[in-house]
Amino acid sequence: GENVEQHPSTLSVQEGDSAVIKCTYSDSASNYFPWYKQELGKRPQLIIDIRSNVGEKKDQRIAVTLNKTAKHFSLHITETQPEDSAVYFCAASILTGGGNKLTFGTGTQLKVEL
Amino acid sequence: DSGVTQTPKHLITATGQRVTLRCSPRSGDLSVYWYQQSLDQGLQFLIQYYNGEERAKGNILERFSAQQFPDLHSELNLSSLELGDSALYFCASSVETGLYGYTFGSGTRLTVV
Numbered sequence: 567g568e569n570v571e572q573h574p575s576t577l578s579v580q581e582g583d584s585a586v587i588k589c590t591y592s593d594s595a596s597n598y599f600p601w602y603k604q605e606l607g608k609r610p611q612l613i614i615d616i617r618s619n620v621g622e623k624k625d626q627r628i629a630v631t632l633n634k635t636a637k638h639f640s641l642h643i644t645e646t647q648p649e650d651s652a653v654y655f656c657a658a659s660i661l662t663g664g665g666n667k668l669t670f671g672t673g674t675q676l677k678v679e680l
Numbered sequence: 681d682s683g684v685t686q687t688p689k690h691l692i693t694a695t696g697q698r699v700t701l702r703c704s705p706r707s708g709d710l711s712v713y714w715y716q717q718s719l720d721q722g723l724q725f726l727i728q729y730y731n732g733e734e735r736a737k738g739n740i741l742e743r744f745s746a747q748q749f750p751d752l753h754s755e756l757n758l759s760s761l762e763l764g765d766s767a768l769y770f771c772a773s774s775v776e777t778g779l780y781g782y783t784f785g786s787g788t789r790l791t792v793v
Contacts, residue, residue: 600781609682609770609784610723655723657781666774667713667736668782670723 568593570658572671579646580679587674589656590638596658598666599632599639604653604673613654614641646678683707684785686771692791698759701788705752705773711735712754713782714746717768729754761792 569592579585591599600615616623616630616639623630627646632639643650653673659666683706693699705712714726725738729748740746743761748754758765768789774782 598781602784609786611682612781612783615781666711666782667725667728667738669725672722 568596568658568660568669570656570669570671572656572674574674575672576675576677578677578679581646581648583646585641585643585646585650585676585678587641587654587656587676588638589640589658589671590636591658591669592637593658593660594634594637595660598659599630600657600668601628601630601641602655602657602670604655606652610655643676646676648678648680651676651678682783682785684771684773684783686769686785686788688788689786690789690791692793693761695761695763695792697761697792698757699761699790701756701758701769701771701790703754703756703771703773703785705754705771706783709773709775709783710752711774711782712748712752713772713774714740714754714756715770715772715784717770717787718764718766721767723770726756758790763792766790766792 572589597618602610603613604610627644629642656671657668659668685704687702710731713728715723726740728736746756768787770787772782772784
């Protein structure tokens with residue numbers, strides 16, 4: 567089955583700096599890559615996703631890049647703010663009719679310091 | 681409110697007991713997924729149901745079982761509970777065609793004492 571590795575496990579940045587989280591996946595058939603943000607004690611929330619027919623996607627301060635050949639994708643957060651502090655999870659799946667099972671990375675604890 | 685409803689929010693029970701966690705998916709979603717999140721752990725996939733049928737199974741213990749009912753709500757049954765079963769249990773749902781990622785409920789925090 568699919569295996570997703572995520573690095574780093576913890577990341578500390580100064581407010582206003584950029585943060586980058588990287589993930590690799592094992593199944594070349596995977597075609598959907600969402601990122602989730604989870605604040606302490608709360609549910610994971612989808613913040614951005616990308617499909618395999620696109621190399622990059624941006625939404626305000628957040629961007630995701632995908633390299634299908636290398637089987638890795640990354641989350642980029644620019645101009646970080648204290649409210650960006652949370653655990654971020656990458657995931658991969660194969661979209662099919664009937665739903666899709668997401669395989670998650672192990673998470674990155676991002677801390678944005680003042 | 682994500683539209684995925686999980687009850688109860690908190691549950692405290694003793695070792696050896698059995699509990700049932702309930703999940704109602706977003707309106708129109710046919711797939712339901714259960715995940716376990718232990719302290720400092722990631723999201724471990726347990727099981728998926730699609731329109732009443734089991735679709736995929738992950739690292740779900742034999743002491744755990746689930747089902748999805750005709751009205752599409754799902755229940756996760758945990759029996760012979762052990763201290764190590766203490767965790768956040770999340771339910772998520774997705775649209776049939778899988779065009780989008782899925783939406784998580786707020787979770788049930790299970791504490792086994």
